[in-house]
Amino acid sequence: LLVVLCAMAALTHDIAAVPASRLRSGLTLAVLSAMSFALSGPLAKGLIISGWTAGAAVTARVLIAATVLLLPAAISLRGRWGLLRQNVGLLIAYGVIAVAGCQLAYFNAVDRMEVGVAILIEFTSPVAVIGWLWLRHAQRPTRLTVTGALTALAGLVLVLDLISGADADALGVMWALLAMAGAAFYWIISADEDNGLPGLVLAAGGLVVGGVVLLLAGLLGIVPLATSRTDVILANTALAWWVPILGLGVVTAALAYVLGIAATRRLGSRLAAFVGLGEAVASVVLAWLLLDEAPRAIQLLGGVLILLGVVFVTLGEPRQAPLPV
Numbered sequence: 001l002l003v004v005l006c007a008m009a010a011l012t013h014d015i016a017a018v019p020a021s022r023l024r025s026g027l028t029l030a031v032l033s034a035m036s037f038a039l040s041g042p043l044a045k046g047l048i049i050s051g052w053t054a055g056a057a058v059t060a061r062v063l064i065a066a067t068v069l070l071l072p073a074a075i076s077l078r079g080r081w082g083l084l085r086q087n088v089g090l091l092i093a094y095g096v097i098a099v100a101g102c103q104l105a106y107f108n109a110v111d112r113m114e115v116g117v118a119i120l121i122e123f124t125s126p127v128a129v130i131g132w133l134w135l136r137h138a139q140r141p142t143r144l145t146v147t148g149a150l151t152a153l154a155g156l157v158l159v160l161d162l163i164s165g166a167d168a169d170a171l172g173v174m175w176a177l178l179a180m181a182g183a184a185f186y187w188i189i190s191a192d193e194d195n196g197l198p199g200l201v202l203a204a205g206g207l208v209v210g211g212v213v214l215l216l217a218g219l220l221g222i223v224p225l226a227t228s229r230t231d232v233i234l235a236n237t238a239l240a241w242w243v244p245i246l247g248l249g250v251v252t253a254a255l256a257y258v259l260g261i262a263a264t265r266r267l268g269s270r271l272a273a274f275v276g277l278g279e280a281v282a283s284v285v286l287a288w289l290l291l292d293e294a295p296r297a298i299q300l301l302g303g304v305l306i307l308l309g310v311v312f313v314t315l316g317e318p319r320q321a322p323l324p325v
Contacts, residue, residue, distance in 0.1 A: 022266040022267070025266055026265075026266030026267035026271075027267070029259050029260075029262050030263035030264075030272055030275040031278060033259035033260035033263055034278040034282060035278075036256035037279045038119075038283040039251060039252045040103075041110050041287060042115055042283070042286045042290040046244055047232055048110070049232075051226065052226065052228055054104065055107075055218060055224050056225040056227045057107055057245075058107045060248065061249050062100065063207075063249070064245070064249025065249045065254035066210075069207060070204055076201060087195050087197055090202075091197075091202070094202065094205070095210040097185045098183075098189060099206045099211075100209075100213045102178075102186060104214065104223065105175045105176070105178035108172075109121070109122070109173075111172075112169045112172030114287065116283055116295055116299065117172075118175075119280045120280045121156070121173060121179075121180060123276065123279065123280040124152075124153065124180055125187065128180065128181070128184040130145065130149055133188075142316040144313070145313050145316035148274065148308075151305050151309035152306050152309030155304070155305030156306065157302070158299060158301050158302030159284070190261045199261035199262050203254075206257070207253065207257065229241050234291070278307070280306060
């Protein structure tokens with residue numbers, strides 16, 4: 001957490017106002033990104049049940065995504081290779097914290113608890129983003145934004161079913177909280193456009209760094225990398241093991257990161273983080289459909305409250321005044 005906070009200190013202020021056109025396109029991209037990311041939990045859980053370790057699943061996901069994005073990222077640089085040298089520290093931090101660390105922590109969390117519970121703990125990260133922007137950059141949130149944050153947190157309490165005293169795996173919760181810290185870092189660093197890096201380059205660079213870090217950790221025995229060729233059962237259907245692996249790499253990583261960075265640069269880290277909460281709700285639904293992890297009624301109510309929180313935060317964001325005609 002200390003490393004995350006120190007890295008955040010070097011980042012720029014959040015976007016103060018979002019023009020209407022950027023807001024519309026940003027919201028569209030953010031929703032598509034959230035849906036893409038949401039599929040990762042059920043796919044990873046299916047692989048883990050079939051014999052994969054969390055480390056192997058996340059390493060395969062990151063390396064496949066990096067491979068898919070390398071060529072488009074190189075083209076988007078247009079020969080400006082100096083940008084990579086200037087931002088090497090940023091790319092390393094993004095790869096280690098926002099990619100490798102966040103994903104590994106989340107996959108370890110879903111190994112020990114339901115996908116929906118793990119993702120909804122991780123997605124308390126928008127509250128951390130608001131607190132950071134307030135403390136570091138004096139960006140005091142509006143009352144409606146605070147209302148949205150509190151509503152989303154109330155929804156989280158219901159999703160975790162804390163009121164009824166349901167048991168929660170302590171180690172799983174710890175992993176999910178570490179994923180939350182990584183997600184908060186992701187939202188803030190993705191909103192920074194001052195570094196000059198195209199979104200494709202930031203995504204590809206972070207995935208390459210994250211993949212190398214995970215692979216080295218596996219070779220050193222720090223992260224177990226056991227795999228299996230057993231069919232993966234999703235929605236009561238047997239799939240060849242490589243189908244969910246390709247889905248993890250191409251859809252839930254390569255596509256999701258590119259869309260997410262583009263959305264965050266349009267919306268700012270605070271708003272993008274809250275819209276990204278839709279990923280948590282989508283993960284609950286997908287886990288229900290693909291893994292038969294049916295949420296309880298109180299958890300469904302919590303999901304509704306989280307969505308309401310997103311709406312409140314969206315309405316509470318500052319708007320740019322119309323230009324005089």
